[in-house]
Amino acid sequence: MQLKAVPLEIEAGGPLVVVMNQNDAAELGVISSDRIFIRHKDFHAICILNISGGGNLGELGVYKEVTKRLELQKDSELLVEPARRPESLDFVREKINGQRLTSWKIERIVSDVVERHLSDIELASFVTALHVHGVSMEENEALSRSMIWSGKTIDFGRSPILDKHSIGGVPGDKTTLIVTPAIAAAGYTIPKSSSRAITSPAGTADRMEAIAPVNIAFDDIMDIVNKVGACIVWGGSIDLAPADDLFIRVEYPLSIDPLLLPSILSKKKAMGSTHVVIDIPVGVSAKINTMNEAEQLANDFIELGGRFDMRIECAITEGSQPIGYCVGPVLEAREALETLYGNGPHDLVDKATNLTGILLEMVGQENGKQMAIDLITKGKALAKMKEIIEAQGGDPEIKPEDLVPGRYFYDVPAPKNGRVLFYNNRDLVRIARSAGTPNSKGAGIQLFAKTGDKVEKGKPMYRIYSESQSKLNNAIKQLESQNPMEIGTKVGEDMLKMRISKPTAPSREFILDR
């Protein structure tokens, strides 16, 4: 069938989608979701068909991705034929029906995901099936390998390559900004690619961006790491494991995360990492809630790493309250710098030096934690951080006080005298995001009391920062329903946690950042 292209001013966000008039579709013998093969001059592609009641006979609406791939213009002549369903759909169906997939089948699926041959419907069903039936270690390995193959990999031409990763889920975790320069200061290579926030108030890339550019080209990363032994860049700019972003697109609305292991592992392997410490925070309002879950996940990481000749150790860490006192890109960057200057809060220093210590011991050092403490107290980590900042194009002389949060703020008073019994991380995240994080870098929350600390009725417990009055008002409005800090007399004395008189919708915020 010959059709004329009508380029649509819209992206499908992944899949190659075209839209056909229903009479043309009937004539061609295809229905919505079928595949059609399209040829234009020397270009061709297999696209997913949508059918429209509108649209003109003889025309084919093409989404931007298709326009680009086939180099189309308005009224380009297209030769259109029905195409077979991709074979990978049979394998998706096998997974739906509970079968374990061979690595070859998983490779076909991931390849078709990256080639945009699977629709959102099909991808959503695959991810749901992975979540429901579970992912075996063999499948995790095949998924990781396919995700590595789908993108670029970096070879720094040296070994070992160290790395640190947190699975996320606890706010204010700026540990990477301390571990990375400390490890590099000890003479090791640690090329850190990090992500921006998805559902959290700040990702490591957002924090680092308050100090130095993080959107660094692939080739420049090589130069930076060769020169200073480290970097802290945004992974999104270097096209590592592009399949991951396509999976996240469907995982987010479903609030499921079956690809946690291969997603993290593939990105580490693509960076050439040989020794990785994985941080697994545990807490009632963190991503992982019990030690049991955390241990299982740690075992899986170690086993999976072994299958890729990567040595992995895991640190299960305290995740019941924010790390340090600051939440939000600028505030967190400031606290990280303060820590490198020797004035860090105890929990942040403890976490960073433990993780650094584990990494150092993994590559043969003794007394890793003490070595990490020395690297910080003697200013070596700070000196290295300045090198990293300069190499990435920032100002190495930046001081903590140069990092200024938004000029609108509101102090939230304690409702009574007492002590902080515990934190609701998710409520805190909601308030911080209402104030503008992560996009508005100066937005955030400064805590004045952590768990166990005394608060006085009417005195500020924490301060909300924002870069606009209207967003500050949004955040203040959240206070009506959100309660990030529980105040009482003594842990375990106030017995009633919640009264439920009618069924509630226990909707829990989903943490996708990983």
Added chain:
Amino acid sequence: MQLKAVPLEIEAGGPLVVVMNQNDAAELGVISSDRIFIRHKDFHAICILNISGGGNLGELGVYKEVTKRLELQKDSELLVEPARRPESLDFVREKINGQRLTSWKIERIVSDVVERHLSDIELASFVTALHVHGVSMEENEALSRSMIWSGKTIDFGRSPILDKHSIGGVPGDKTTLIVTPAIAAAGYTIPKSSSRAITSPAGTADRMEAIAPVNIAFDDIMDIVNKVGACIVWGGSIDLAPADDLFIRVEYPLSIDPLLLPSILSKKKAMGSTHVVIDIPVGVSAKINTMNEAEQLANDFIELGGRFDMRIECAITEGSQPIGYCVGPVLEAREALETLYGNGPHDLVDKATNLTGILLEMVGQENGKQMAIDLITKGKALAKMKEIIEAQGGDPEIKPEDLVPGRYFYDVPAPKNGRVLFYNNRDLVRIARSAGTPNSKGAGIQLFAKTGDKVEKGKPMYRIYSESQSKLNNAIKQLESQNPMEIGTKVGEDMLKMRISKPTAPSREFILDR
């Protein structure tokens, strides 16, 4: 946030979708798949957000469904706010995690499906979860009830209302065109709403359309049934259970069918049926492959019917080869008319009179099958069919010979002397669809031999009809890979069914028609 509408010339095919520039989205604090609340003058809607790298700042691309709902024009001023995720998404998540859903939760989901508040991703995940975890009888009841509520229902003001339904899966099944007039000829009311083909060569609506109009308005159906006691119309024109079409949109690409029971039941109930016979064909290449499966399904139908005060009986029928000798809309309509004229093939007559007989006995008649045979042989069913045809706007004097298939045809010769051992229904369907069915009404297949019949090498086994030479060529090309008839000496003597030397992709065509 204030944005200007940019109406897009494209339908989302269901969900209310809008497209925002990524910087506006970051400013608003929302990401792809989030919901946003949109107000324009007195109209408002909750829409699903897509985020585009392109698109202009300050503009919101709106799909046709949104343009229509909010009565938008180019540059209409929109007030846009983040909206909460629909509550039903929590229930979808519960189903993903294997929980049984209460009827209230299912009603919320179905209502949000019909309101277009769920995206394709979310709907696909829900349907996958239903398939994986199974649907309990309580869930089937709630799904049926919600699907009935979502659309229109018809009250013919009389009782009983009889109905017949086949779950599909066997080609050439024109039984409804005989059962319906036979039942009405016996003095009972049988308002038959039927569907068009989705994956088959012809649906009952396609067959009937070769004889009379089937696209009948809601009010006219009342008149027709009141006048002649029956109709055979296309269900799509009367908006019964609109949720079903939205589910089918995602079931089709996934080749899963978890909503078979509520889909059928809700449509029967919406038509006010009180006594229904359900035909379940069984065969190796039919939709249902074993007696065990068929019996389980029959039990579920009967139980579910009881919950809606509907008496249901099921007939498990032979589904191993096409019914009669004709496949394709015009050919099948001709064979059905011939049967009413008293010249039907044995299997078709036997099936139609058995189903008619069961229905007659369900409403208190004795010797139902004999009664059915008499209704046909005495011409009463034919006389009633003429009334139905006339009432629907067709020519009551139409004769079988007036129904002429496509003028291009090809006779497929027998590869050797022998007998037809068995039919591969799915291969036959592929050939028929390549020849143009169901859209091209004159396309189809005429069989010259059924299972057990002798064939002679080089003599025609069947004839492929088409309305164009190019489609006929397509169908002929299918013969290279499709083998609808197995020829041998005697059933069970030729022992090798298939030789497998390397792994194959046992892709089996999905039958969604129900």
